[in-house]
Amino acid sequence: MSGERYTKDHEYVRLEGQGDDEVAVVGVTDYAQAQLGDIVFIELPEPGARVDKGGQLATIESVKAASEVYSPISGEIISANDALDDEPGSVNEDPLGRGWLAKLRIVDATELEGLMDENAYRAFVESL
Amino acid sequence: MDEHASSPAIAETPTAEPALATTPLDALHRRLGARMAPFAGYSLPLHYPSGVIAEHLHTREKASLFDVSHMGQALLTGRGAARLLETLVPADLESLTPGRTRYTQLLAEDGGILDDLMATRLPGREERLLLVVNAAAKEQDFALLGQELPQLSLTVLAGRALLALQGPRAASVLSRILPGVEEAPFMGWVATEYDGASAFVSRSGYTGEDGFEISIPGHLATGLFERLLAHEDVAPAGLAARDSLRLEAGLCLYGHDIDATTDPVEAGLLWSIGKRRREEGGFPGFARIRAAIDNGPARRRVGLLPQSKAPLRDGAILTAPDGRVVGGVTSGGYSPCLSRPIAMGYAESAFAAPGVRLASELRGKPVEVEVAALPFVPHRYASRGKGRA
Incomplete structure (x- = not known):
């Protein structure tokens, strides 16, 4: 698998590294950040915590509302993007890059197969 | 999401x-x-x-x-x-x-x-x-x-x-x-x-x-x-x-x-x-x-400064130091001018003075809240038909 895989709830997951060092980088898509508007705070998961696919991963606070982010895959949190504590707007500016939310060690790679690739996700967003 | x-x-x-x-x-x-x-x-x-x-x-x-x-x-x-x-x-x-x-x-x-x-x-x-x-x-x-x-x-x-x-x-x-x-x-x-x-x-x-x-x-x-x-x-x-x-x-x-x-x-x-x-x-x-x-009202609308990075929203409760619920948040969000969360709500009159410390909760975690004077940002209305701004 290369590139990002996407959920219908507008989260992405991207595999980085090889073998034992392989991690899944998780965040929200550009569509999601545009819908949220200006982000002012992000509550991130604690390293060591386990999340299930579809379980709550983070909470994003925009000026007006709080939105939950669900994990696109099951796994253990290796690290969270603490830089967002001071610069939550990174998610607006660069959601697939600097605006990543957490890195996970995945438990079941077959879960990725149920997610959309970039073309499928683009078509999905256009259908909204 | x-x-x-x-x-x-x-x-x-x-x-x-x-x-x-x-x-x-x-x-x-x-x-x-x-x-x-x-x-x-x-x-x-x-x-x-x-x-x-x-x-x-x-x-x-x-x-x-x-x-x-x-x-x-x-x-x-x-x-x-x-x-x-x-x-x-x-x-x-x-x-x-x-x-x-x-x-x-x-x-x-x-x-x-x-x-x-x-x-x-x-x-x-x-x-x-x-x-x-x-x-x-x-x-x-x-x-x-x-x-x-x-x-x-x-x-x-x-x-x-x-x-x-x-x-x-x-x-x-x-x-x-x-x-x-x-x-x-x-x-x-x-x-x-x-x-x-x-x-x-x-x-x-x-x-x-x-x-x-x-x-x-x-x-x-x-x-x-x-x-x-x-x-x-x-x-x-x-x-x-x-x-x-x-x-x-x-x-x-x-x-x-x-x-x-x-x-x-x-x-x-x-x-x-x-x-x-x-x-x-x-x-x-x-x-x-x-x-x-x-007699004075039993409760008053107050400004609230959550001592947290995340905003408190409408519906959050306010408790006194003894744990008793003494009010709640009715509007909450982020202040772009103050770069911090602000909120309004009601508190029992004994707890409604600026500076009073109350407690609330956000996603299961305690948040300290300070009662604050309103408005958070001073009004700048025209004083008397100002010709120019």
């Missing part, structure tokens, strides 16, 4: 909702790239591409243009209109000078607030009041007025758009298009002419800044909106900025900070009840309101 109930969802398209009404500016908002959202049965701009924080700060620095055409506008006409409307609201309207506006509330029999509104006494031989009410309540407000004041004639101005130009540059910008409006004092009102039609201009708003609300026939709204936007000091702003601006200014949002369970005294709106009305009464809920004036 899943946004909480109080605001439009991301993942859900509004197609399942009943058809939304649009304002005369709908096509222009879409052309400007607004993110539209349902509000009070209308499709309205939540924000434009620059985003809510930029729109908010622009309003405080220069001037922003808002479409508030969803609000209800109506004329109440007939002999004794001011005196008769006083039977439903606690403001002193009889002493209101023609061409001046007062803020007041429609009250229920128990003194609860049914809606809040602006009432302007219009110049002219005939006794006329121009009312501007909240969109979500306009149908029931107008039904109530029709039922309770059958001697008067109520004309709903459904075909008129309402634009709000708000910010320190508003007067200098608007005076180029509608000369003379800069002479109006804060809460003053003038009728003028725009493109051959009548324009009603009120020097008021919902941001804490100097500004104007301009009522014109709907078919002229797009032209005026574009003409105002053409000025370098003016940018469009949406409902999200309108909400964050009014929260910084400590102004109530009906349905959140005031509703049928709150009375004007505990809501901190006693200033809007004239001295004569406090003594004479003659409006619904006078007994409760008089008692609250005499």
Whole structure:
């Protein structure tokens, strides 16, 4: 698998590294950040915590509302993007890059197969 | 992603909702790239591409243009209109000078607030009041007025758009298009002419800044909106900025900070009840309101500074050091001017003084909350018909 895989709830997951060092980088898509508007705070998961696919991963606070982010895959949190504590707007500016939310060690790679690739996700967003 | 109930969802398209009404500016908002959202049965701009924080700060620095055409506008006409409307609201309207506006509330029999509104006494031989009410309540407000004041004639101005130009540059910008409006004092009102039609201009708003609300026939709204936007000091702003601006200014949002369970005294709106009305009464809920004036209200609307990075939202509880629930949050969000979370809510009067420390909870974690004076950002209304901003 290369590139990002996407959920219908507008989260992405991207595999980085090889073998034992392989991690899944998780965040929200550009569509999601545009819908949220200006982000002012992000509550991130604690390293060591386990999340299930579809379980709550983070909470994003925009000026007006709080939105939950669900994990696109099951796994253990290796690290969270603490830089967002001071610069939550990174998610607006660069959601697939600097605006990543957490890195996970995945438990079941077959879960990725149920997610959309970039073309499928683009078509999905256009259908909204 | 899943946004909480109080605001439009991301993942859900509004197609399942009943058809939304649009304002005369709908096509222009879409052309400007607004993110539209349902509000009070209308499709309205939540924000434009620059985003809510930029729109908010622009309003405080220069001037922003808002479409508030969803609000209800109506004329109440007939002999004794001011005196008769006083039977439903606690403001002193009889002493209101023609061409001046007062803020007041429609009250229920128990003194609860049914809606809040602006009432302007219009110049002219005939006794006329121009009312501007909240969109979500306009149908029931107008039904109530029709039922309770059958001697008067109520004309709903459904075909008129309402634009709000708000910010320190508003007067200098608007005076180029509608000369003379800069002479109006804060809460003053003038009728003028725009493109051959009548324009009603009120020097008021919902941001804490100097500004104007301009009522014109709907078919002229797009032209005026574009003409105002053409000025370098003016940018469009949406409902999200309108909400964050009014929260910084400590102004109530009906349905959140005031509703049928709150009375004007505990809501901190006693200033809007004239001295004569406090003594004479003659409006619904006078007994409760008089008692609250005499004894002090049991609870008060307060400003709140959550000692957290995440905003506290409407519905969060407030507890005293002994763990007892002594209030709750009714509006909460992020202040772009202060770069921190701010909120409003109610606290039992013993806990309502600025500086008092209360506790709340956010997603299961404790949050310390300090009671703060309102407004969070000082009002900068025109002092007296300032010619230039």
